[in-house]
Amino acid sequence: MNSLPVDLTNCEREPIHILGHIQSHGYLVAIQPDTYTIVHVSDNIAELVGIAPTQLLGQPVQALLAETSVPGNTLVELLNVGCRNDSWDTMNPNRVTLNGQVWNLIIHQYLGLILLEWEPSGDERNALINQQLLAQALTEVQSSRTLVDLLQNTARRVKTIIGFDRVMVYRFGADWHGKVIAEEKDDDLEPYLGLHYPASDIPRQARELYKINLVRLIADATSTPSKILSDSDWPSDRPLDLTHSVLRAVSPVHIEYLRNMGVQASMSISLMYRGELWGLISCHNTTPHFVDYPARQAAKFVSQLLSAALEFRKDEEDKTNLLQYTQNGQRLHEQLIFTDDVVRALVKSPVTVLNMTEATGAALVFNDKVYQLGQTPDEADIRALADWLPTTDTETFLETSQLPNLYPPAEAFRDVGAGLLAIELSRELKEYVFWFKPEQIQEVTWAGNPDKPVTVTSDGQQRINPRTSFAAWIEIVRNTSSPWSEAEIGAVVKLREDILQVVTRQANEIRLLNQRLQVAYEELDAFSYTVSHDLRTPLSSIRCYSEILLEEYGAELNPDAQALFQKIIDSTDRMRSLIRHILYYSRMGRTDLSTEKVDMRQLLEGIREEIMVTAKDRSLQIDIGETPAISADPTMVLQLFTNLIGNSAKYTRLTPKAVIQVNGRQTDDEVIYSVEDNGIGFDMKQAGKMFDLFKRLENARQFEGTGVGLAIVKRIINRHQGKIWFHSEPDRGTTFSVAFPLTTHA
Incomplete structure (x- = not known):
């Protein structure tokens, strides 16, 4: 038996949404929405309702409360309201009393099933306290002057609401590695602030779930999860999907990871930016710790306030930068129009191409000359770069913050050019505008060695284990600059059009094109003739004959055959439209x-x-x-x-x-x-x-x-x-x- 290749992506293939278990502090029942028949149940359900799970499977949901003092119709009426309104979020949680204890019932519907989950309910007096904390959190979001203050205040507020030992704000990078950028902790714990964690610690499928479930609680990493049992008629290849479950069990790999950290309870709250995962509020506790549903929702609200503040501040920053780049771009455009001289307008005027981005250096390669501004590689290196670019898949521009990884010779000038943004003016003439950003040498402090160790199990399989040590492990990261923003890219794309508008009016545009244009026009004429005669005629015949067959014999054909003929006719229409567009495109270059x-x-x-x-x-x-x-x-x-x-x-x-x-x-x-x-x-x-x-x-x-x-x-x-x-x-x-x-x- 061949094992999977041993790499960090093995963790990404773990089906964490269908583990077949729930956490032991709660109970789960899944029913069909049309009949309210129980098809899945957690094997600990008897603790809640006094009935063995095998006696509940296949039964109507009313049977669930047969041994309790709660009438079964009460639950049915609740389900009817949710189904009728096609909404459950506004109903959650439902406080119910069973066997003298108050529980929170959380309901959701997914993939054709309704899931009912019971959790212990906390003290109602905490709700008022949490409301006061939320009001304070809103005030802090509005008053925090810096992002650091905002993140730190959020960590402090969440810690107060949920009572964990440690609350961290964890931000993802472009490569999905993460860094702890704010932390609130008990005094006896060692700090994690500033530590980096590799992307493999939170694999791709876990990140996708964090976008769906904004709050995730692991109440006791040491407890034994409860298995989900299914009705005997339920297909074995359709395990219960717990994507939206609040009780979803924990991956064994992640449990081992938490134990290695000395953590017995954890809670994660997603931080979103424009619909994508920006980071997490990651909460750890050294002992088991349950946070009830209302408190989790309060913490979620705080994170949503923070997410909204992040988006607002980032949008304001983007608008400011975009306005600055747009104004400089307009000045460059005016200089190009006024002088009709590309070199003078771009590198010898009050506003230059260097003002278009946050780059520290820029270069123009034009008419076989190199013009340099700011801190750039030397002329020979710039010319070599212009020789290399036409050999790549680059189309009209290239952006990278790791140029030495794409172009190894760049390692020699990474101190000024680890990042490159380039726009192409002419591939044939090797004419470009380059912007350079210097290398930012980073001393990254990881929480332990990010390379996970491989062990061999008793059956000979190779397995990746979570790290056992989280002691600071320092790595020097080289060949990387600060990233290029969307505003910078948009500004230089616009600048390229401004430059080409001027270049088009100059003779150097025509030097290499005249002969090629003559050949191209001759080929285009032949192509146009082929399209208009050799393709249009048989296409018209196909349509005509199809319409005749459909009209003459349509009544005798079954619906599938009629639909196929209609598809033929529709396809000919699309083909004729494409031919018309191609002809228009080919003739346009020569039409007066x-x-x-x-x-x-x-x-x-x-x-x-x-x-x-x-x-x-x-x-x-x-x-x-x-x-x-x-x-x-x-x-x-x-x-x-x-x-x-x-x-x-x-x-x-x-x-x-x-x-x-x-x-x-x-x-x-x-x-x-x-x-x-x-x-x-x-x-x-x-x-x-x-x-x-x-x-x-x-x-x-x-x-x-x-x-x-x-x-x-x-x-x-x-x-x-x-x-x-x-x-x-x-x-x-x-x-x-x-x-x-x-x-x-x-």
């Missing part, structure tokens, strides 16, 4: 511009009317703001805005209330229009492939499309000597901006 003043109000309202006709079954709002006229080819402009607004309508389809805003404004030398939506957005790090023919971003594949629309938009903008740029964030919408010069030359 018919420039005139375009009434943008009339054009945009016409596009809105067409889109709204096809969107009757959804909530879609298209707002049109200022509409200054532009001087352009009307047909091409119609195609451009139809694509941009149509894309926004498409990628907001999953948004409950979709809003698209179109606004125009005129500056001294150009008219700028923006199309903003609240759709799925995308990661700016994928921006390099945005305008490539037939290429689509990963998160757009669930929507129909050809990958041609934005390529057409880019070509139209180029024909008008304009520019296009964009800014987006996943799940927070996208803004495309296009600029048309006030005077356009064909």
Whole structure:
């Protein structure tokens, strides 16, 4: 028998949501929602209701309370209310008295089953105390001036609410390694503040559960968990999923980990930022310690306050940085337009490319010369870097905070260039703008050696064990700079468009292209002829014959056959649309511009009317703001805005209330229009492939499309000597901006 490879990802394959047990301090029953029949039960249930679990399986839920003084119909009425309202959160917890003891009943529904879980109830007087603590926590969130103060105050507040020995705020890095950045503890405990923990300590599937269950309690790591028993008719390959359970048992690996730390109770509270896991409030106790449901909810509320504060502060920081980069970018754009000299505008003017990011050095490689600003590698190293970039998969820009790991020669200049942000001006001419960040040598203090030891079990299997020592273990991390922010990336993507707008008007753009363009046009003509004649004709025949067969023999065909014929017809429609887009794209480069003043109000309202006709079954709002006229080819402009607004309508389809805003404004030398939506957005790090023919971003594949629309938009903008740029964030919408010069030359 072959064992799995021994690496730290083995822990990530552990099915921690279906362990088949619950923690011993509570009790669980799972019922079917239509019949209220008991199909799963914890084997300790007799302690609660006085009936053996085997006698309950397969019985109606009323049988659960047969040996207690509580009428069975009381539970049924409670379940009826929850099912009728299709909501359980507002009902939890339900305080019930069984055998003279008060319990909290927590109910949830998941994967076709209703789960009922009973936990001990705490003193009701604590609820008033917790309310006062929550009010104080809200005041502290509002008054804390620094993030450090905010985190420390939150740790102190949570410790007061739950009474654990130690409460830590643990932040994840980009590589999912974590660091303790705030701590409140009993005086006799050694501090963990500042210690790092490897990503393998909290594997991927555990992090996913932390995003679903914001609070996780392990009341007694030394206790024996209670097994979940299933009805004899229940499929053996469908174990009870405890993803949302408050009593879910603990992985044996994690139990061993806690014991090695000397921890017998733990509690984790998730800290979220824009829907993703930012960190955890991690709580440890050296003895078993139960925290009842209301107290856990109070601690959860404190963490949600902190999460909201984190998001607000980060958004404010991002807005400030983005505003600064945007202002500097506008100055550079003005310098480019005024001087029409790329070098002078970018490196010899009051505002330079170095002002576009937080980089400490920048370099422009242009016209076979190297221009340096700030602290950079020497000229030979920069030229070698420009030679290397065309050999990579880099498209229009590259960002990395670990350049020596991608490009080993960079280790020689890591003191000034461990981080690189690069935009490509011309791959053929090896022309680039580089930004450099220096190495940040880190002395990382791990809580024990992060490399987990491997042991061999009695059956010869290799197994990774949790660390047995958490003594400080120091590692020096090299070849890494501070990361590049989304605002920095967005700013340089926009700058690239500004530069290329000027470069397009200069002769050096044409030096290597004339001969290639001639060959390309000849090939394009042949391709267009093939598409229009050799593909369209048989495609029309396929559609025609399919329609005839469906009309003549449709009544004799079964529904499946009719559906197949309809799919053939629909597929021909999509193919014809793709052919039409390709032909339009191929001809556009040679079509003469018919420039005139375009009434943008009339054009945009016409596009809105067409889109709204096809969107009757959804909530879609298209707002049109200022509409200054532009001087352009009307047909091409119609195609451009139809694509941009149509894309926004498409990628907001999953948004409950979709809003698209179109606004125009005129500056001294150009008219700028923006199309903003609240759709799925995308990661700016994928921006390099945005305008490539037939290429689509990963998160757009669930929507129909050809990958041609934005390529057409880019070509139209180029024909008008304009520019296009964009800014987006996943799940927070996208803004495309296009600029048309006030005077356009064909």
